Amino acid sequence: MDHTIHGRPYEQTEDGPRFRPCAPHGVLARLGDKWTILVLSHLAVASGHRLRFSELKHGIEGITQRMLTLTLRNLERDGLLNRHYFPEVPPRVEYELTDMGASMLPALEGFTSWIRENWPRMEACRQTFDKARE
Amino acid sequence: MDHTIHGRPYEQTEDGPRFRPCAPHGVLARLGDKWTILVLSHLAVASGHRLRFSELKHGIEGITQRMLTLTLRNLERDGLLNRHYFPEVPPRVEYELTDMGASMLPALEGFTSWIRENWPRMEACRQTFDKARE
DNA sequence: CGGGATCCTGTCAGATACTG
DNA sequence: CAGTATCTGACAGGATCCCG
Numbered sequence: 564m565d566h567t568i569h570g571r572p573y574e575q576t577e578d579g580p581r582f583r584p585c586a587p588h589g590v591l592a593r594l595g596d597k598w599t600i601l602v603l604s605h606l607a608v609a610s611g612h613r614l615r616f617s618e619l620k621h622g623i624e625g626i627t628q629r630m631l632t633l634t635l636r637n638l639e640r641d642g643l644l645n646r647h648y649f650p651e652v653p654p655r656v657e658y659e660l661t662d663m664g665a666s667m668l669p670a671l672e673g674f675t676s677w678i679r680e681n682w683p684r685m686e687a688c689r690q691t692f693d694k695a696r697e
Numbered sequence: 698m699d700h701t702i703h704g705r706p707y708e709q710t711e712d713g714p715r716f717r718p719c720a721p722h723g724v725l726a727r728l729g730d731k732w733t734i735l736v737l738s739h740l741a742v743a744s745g746h747r748l749r750f751s752e753l754k755h756g757i758e759g760i761t762q763r764m765l766t767l768t769l770r771n772l773e774r775d776g777l778l779n780r781h782y783f784p785e786v787p788p789r790v791e792y793e794l795t796d797m798g799a800s801m802l803p804a805l806e807g808f809t810s811w812i813r814e815n816w817p818r819m820e821a822c823r824q825t826f827d828k829a830r831e
Numbered sequence: 832c833g834g835g836a837t838c839c840t841g842t843c844a845g846a847t848a849c850t851g
Numbered sequence: 852c853a854g855t856a857t858c859t860g861a862c863a864g865g866a867t868c869c870c871g
Contacts, residue, residue: 586816587809588734595729597864600722616833627865632834642822653832654871663815663822670811675721677804681797682720688776688797731844750853761845766854787852788851 593641594671598626598634603660606644607668612660619658643667727775728805732760732768737794740778741802746794753792777801 593599601623606612614622620631635658638644643664649655660668727733735757740746748756754765769792772778777798783789794802 587812588729588731590812590816590819591725591734591808592729592731595722595726597722597726600725620833628834629866630864633864640823640826641819642826643819648833651832652871654834656833663818666815667811670808673807674725674804677801678721678724681800682724684797685724685775685777689774692774692776754853762854763846763856764844767844782853785852788854790853 593637596634598623598630599638601626602631602634602638603643603664603668603671606658606660606664612665613657615655615657638664727771730768732757732764733772735760736765736768736772737777737798737802737805740792740794740798746799747791749789749791772798 594603602619605619605622606614609618616631616635619635620626620628623631626634635644635646639646639658642661645659645661647657647659649657728737736753739753739756740748743752750765750769753769754760754762757765760768769778769780773780773792776795779793779795781791781793783791
């Protein structure tokens with residue numbers, strides 16, 4: 564039998580539930596990496612949820628070709644976006660959110676709206692905390 | 698004037714909006730680290746949103762003392778939980794979600810529910826992707 | 832234009848040992 | 852019991868060069 568609390572798998576022990584590393588962690592780890600949120604933000608507001616490589620690169624301050632490529636590969640691997648390659652000269656490549664990728668946006672938006680509301684307070688907490696142990 | 702799209706700051710350029718690194722990324726990076734979600738999950742389901750250090754340590758498979766301490770410090774710094782120290786012998790320390798910490802749970806739950814629904818599909822996409830370029 | 836291949840670096844997780 | 856201190860290897864990510 565598989566037990567879950569709030570959808571998270573755990574095993575019962577005599578001292579209470581013990582969670583194991585699980586899916587939410589893996590996905591949030593991906594979203595939490597340095598560039599993924601920025602890439603998704605751009606595609607979220609783009610017409611057709613679709614942009615070419617150079618538009619993404621120019622739109623994200625400080626990202627290198629390599630990191631953009633890696634970020635896009637990971638998102639493609641997870642099925643969150645599709646890569647469209649046009650063998651023209653010069654070549655053109657467009658990235659587009661999949662249905663699954665687009666379906667994630669409301670959940671992400673819900674979370675980011677919480678963050679926006681609470682961000683000033685978190686920032687204040689950090690400064691208080693840091694000052695208390697300078 | 699400060700422009701935002703979906704709450705994210707950006708600067709306008711002749712080629713369209715350019716986002717800058719912003720608060721959502723920082724918070725998600727924290728949540729995405731290896732242990733934070735597991736710590737929050739435990740506190741979320743604990744009575745009074747409150748647990749002592751050893752309960753957390755025992756409840757999270759594989760975490761080291763050091764990493765649990767660091768994870769808890771970061772959450773405390775962000776104002777998401779409080780540390781209660783009882784100078785007994787042996788000492789006892791309890792960690793408790795703050796109001797802000799508890800207010801984050803619904804947003805987190807919304808996100809993790811999306812993940813649970815889509816996780817099998819993401820896993821399938823990864824395997825397809827990996828096989829295609831073995 | 833898009834991106835693969837290499838090399839290099841700082842950062843951080845993990846293990847271990849010690850302490851009030 | 853609940854930490855802190857120290858060391859180490861692994862790895863994320865930046866810089867650079869080249870290629871169809």
